[in-house]
Amino acid sequence: MGKLKPMGNLKPPSLPTVLEEAIMLSILERPRFGQNIVEVVSAASDGTCQISCGTLYPALRRLENRGFIRAERSEANLAVRRGHNRCYYAVTDQGREVLNNLEAMRHQIKKYDKAPEFLT
């Protein structure tokens, strides 16, 4: 069985939660702002995963503090937003690596489950 790639210096609490992972996946291809992330996650899960603002902003801050995502302010749509900036989030290289490692870990665990009992 192939070995998992080491996850740098990350300790288990530093790994993203399911919600954080969903947020990261929603901004993997292109940067999005808070409300847009909520809509994308909701649409992608057919409405089963609804992220409230109360959960979204702390999760974004945690991910940013851990270096998994980065934020950039933009003066888009200021009239509708009553003068408040949009904050666009994008996944960093470190974040991409963590997502790839999580994917690889899932794959390994599934393979492990299918292995004959005498091997385990």
Place this chain on the structure above:
Amino acid sequence: MFVQLIENAAKVLVYEPIRDESLGDLWELDYQLKTRQTPKLIRLIKTLWTFLQIVRASVILLFEEQIIPLIQSSHNTSFLDHDQLIDRTDNSLQGKVLTSEAIAEVRRYCNTRRLYNPTLSRKLLNYSPTPYIYWIRQCDRIIEKCQERGHKSIDTEAIVNSFILSNLLRKIEAIPPHQINLEAFKGFVQDVPLTDAFLERYVAFDRQSYGRQLICRTWSLAVYAISWMPGQESWLHHHGHALDAIKVIRGEMTHWIVSPGDCEGDVPFEGFSRSKRYEGPAQVFTTGDLVLIDRGVGHQISNRSSENLVTLHFRFGHPPEDNHWRTTSDTEMLVWKQTEGCFDLMPPDRDCVFHQP
């Protein structure tokens, strides 16, 4: 009336770092409901509900980022031996050296200052006395200047990195310019701990050509970041009497060093005119590598990888004059400014216009 009520309530109830974006998102959501012709009462209830959620987020973040670290730090400090604390204080007050501990303390202090005034912040952080009082005072001075000029938020990242750059500038300017050679310059710039979060502000890719973004500039030193998309390259040139240090922030840099005898004809001086491409043997540098270019030596940079490349440049001497500079009207830039008898790197005046509602 309702809008004003929410905006005013947010000033008190919403945690400052998320206030701007969360209120913007709230009004954007409200606008979406309006365009879908949602009944006014439902819109009102939904907006209020979202606002309550933002307040909830604020409480969570306040605990996570302010209260819990405060409790932990006061717990740790109480275990410090009194003599050890006095000793630490004396040493640091003598040196005023910007150590990594001082940087961490400045960061913690700025975060606390977002919520409290200087006296309460120092009390909460148990600064009686603090070994880092010199830097805390510098912090207060910058914050005060920014607030006088209309800045509404405390930009921790800008302050921390301005101290790092100020520290570098003071070291360089303490030595007569003619005594700074490549080796001395390397010693100054090789361990400048500018943070990734700060440098990311200066990263901007342009499909047309590589883009250069100025971070700060004084009579002696210019610091700038260059963003290179795959395939983009500078052609062969030299920097005249200037010294250059290039640090790879991310990506892969292909680099050629060319002494005048290595290529046919002269190596041209950098500038607006398109120079020639050099095709001799190259070296490849990756994240964290530092490359030094001596006076009069030609060089050429290229991004021959499939990933974006970001390089940080320290130029001892006149910065390049060409059409690769990005406009700075939409990005942060630190300005070396005289304040109360000394120079500080400050966010520019236009920021106060930028942050006005």
